[in-house]
Amino acid sequence: MGTEGHSVANQRVVENLASKLRRRQVVGSRETALETVLVLRQVVSKARFSNIDQLVEVIRSVGRKLVDAQPKEHTVGNTVRKVLHHIREEYHTATQGTVLASSSKNTLSISRFVLQGQPRKQNALLKTSADAKGTLKENDPDDPDSFARGLKPVLMEAIQDVLDELETVYDNVSKNAKDHIHSDEIILTIGKSATVEAFLKSAAHYRKFTVIVAETAPSYTGHDMAQSLSSAGISTVLVPDSSIYALMSRVNKVILGAHAILANGGMFAITGSLLAASAARAHSTPVVVCTGQFKLTPQWNLYHEYGALDFADPSSVLGFEEGDLVDKVDVVNPYYDYVRPEFVDAFITNDGDHPPSSVYRLMKEAYDDEDHEL
């Protein structure tokens, strides 16, 4: 299999990222996704494999290591799954040509019908199949590297696609911003989500509206958001979280950011999102979530596990300046909220707008079933 030299170099790169994740030096869905893609690109470029399963296993083990380092950063696992999905696609198109068109059309069955509705992305990659078709030989005893050599260029292209998608997330999400926001609307948002920020700033070019930003204690990221929006010329009102219900009757839309989107259409978002979404539901105000597709996670939070929320430093809630109180009380500071799919009206992603009920289809398209457990 691969020589020790290469695997050591790979290991170092992977270990580096794993320790950064563990120590929280890399934080945030997009940053972690970008770092993961770069690591995977290095791993794939240096990997030696003579059949596809070996490559998949290498990537999977890398993925496992990274996910174990920081299970709460879901985009790490998502990126690994996405890369695996692209690799398998490339492999299929390279070795077998078009898989779908060859299926017999005489028998009509539901399973065939569903299969034919499979990811549209596959067609786009067909163009690379022409030169690689039929020249790949797996497990060649004389030239074990031929397989890898033949396949690697298309693999690198596929990984570059993933990287490009990550880098253009903000632009793509904000493409239709002006259709979602009308003039003189009052929009509520909480926390600082770069996606929502880009969305609002792009809409501000065409429309005049007001944004109410809730402070989002105790991280107070709302302050940064308010500052950034107001310096972009959007009229902003900064309020504490306690007035979300009070102001909701005047709010036209709630726009939130997400940390991760779960398989049932629910999401993890910064604490306070559940409050905002529930209050919006009570006032029948639409709730819209701006996210990139890289946040789609094929996982579930069926039992609303308390431990699934990440926890942050309690001293920002009750610090040591309170003296003897610190000993006597428990302080809870969850960083994320789980928001049920019933509270969200639409996900605006870089690949279009989707209701929570069709998130399962997006997952099917983006990832392969066998990758749900890395």
Place this chain on the structure above:
Amino acid sequence: MKSVFQNVTVNGEASGSQQPPKSQKTMTKAERRELQEKQRAAKAVSKTPGAPGGAANAKGGAKPSVPAPSTPTAKKVRRGTDAAMTKPAGAGKDVLSIVGEDTARGLRIFSHFGLPKPPGQAKGDIHPTIVRLGLQFSEFKISGANARCIATLTAFKTVIQDYVTPPNNTLSRHLMTHLSPQITYLVSARPMSVTMGNAIRQLKLEISGSDIDLPEQDAKDALCRKIDNYIRDRIIIADQVIQETAGKKIKDGNVIMTYARSSVVEKVLLRAHAEGKQFSVIVVDSRPMLEGKKLLAVLSSVGIPCTYLLLPAVGSIITEVSIVLVGAHSLHSNGAVFSRAGTALVAMMAKQHSVPVVVCCETYKFSDNVQLDSFIKNELAPEGDLFSSFPLTRPKNTLTLHGQANLEILNPLYDLTPPTSITAVVTEVGVIPPSSISSIPLALGRTTI
């Protein structure tokens, strides 16, 4: 004249780019007018956020344009105090009724909230106790509906004792006109609470009903006794009954959630603990006032196991809670509870998870009007970090944003919890559903509150 100078010194940056202002005397009348116009225009342009710069001016907030003070005055009429309907000092006549069309709609809809202002110069003779009280109100040294009412009534006792009926006048007719400016002064420090309003209305009734033939000192003593009785019956004893009644709802092993700091809920919890019940308390707190910390200190000092968290975390912890106890600022006839901002969120989350929400409230907090949302009547916390509510883990200057273009900072202090989120209200006459509140005064044979 004074306004010109004030503008020049305080809002130096508005007109500062030009040459240094000449003194008044050397300017001709035309130049003075031109300077005034320039400053007015400069202020209009730079005043879109309005609030921060406005409050700095001792003349009063930028936001309340002329229609705004009519809302608080209308409310005063409703509460029946016929205090002089003067607008709160310094509000209406400022330069900045120019909340023009370029102010975004979002900022206009908040313009009626009106910013808190420091109490103006005491016009006429305000009793020193009232001046002191007004200062305490405006600095939030005394906060909470019960505390403010008791403080107001106690201060009025002093005023009444010091009062001397002028010749050719009777106490029952003149005392109220004597008290009116004092009340106005208090209102200018902080908008009147429903409790204060109800108490003052009752006081008025007693004053106009006092016997004309009584010697003055006797009449004054009778009034003070009535005030004492009011405090004792409607607040102190009512609280004791509520402690008992609500205490019955607390069982061993319960996890009780409460929001911010209610004096009644504090008493309920302390009494239940003193009776030996084993329960734990979750205190939920939020800016702008962060009052929950004081409640936390009180509860943990007697040994009640407490958990403390901030409002956004409620969603994660609500599944552990057996009952939610909150206090109220006032109750309205449609069953809505007007209470500290954030109570509505806590009640809503609790209702979603089928946790009973119990409001502890005395009957004198009942207000006749129907309030539909939190916008009709609300109060903004003053500028700046009065309550030192930001954590020390972040540098303070990043957290107090002021005076930025396009950015307005609002800190509403109250919100309205709709009756659908409330399970029951505990009063001194029993446990009632929120919609039955309006029948209580009638059931007790009272014609007024």
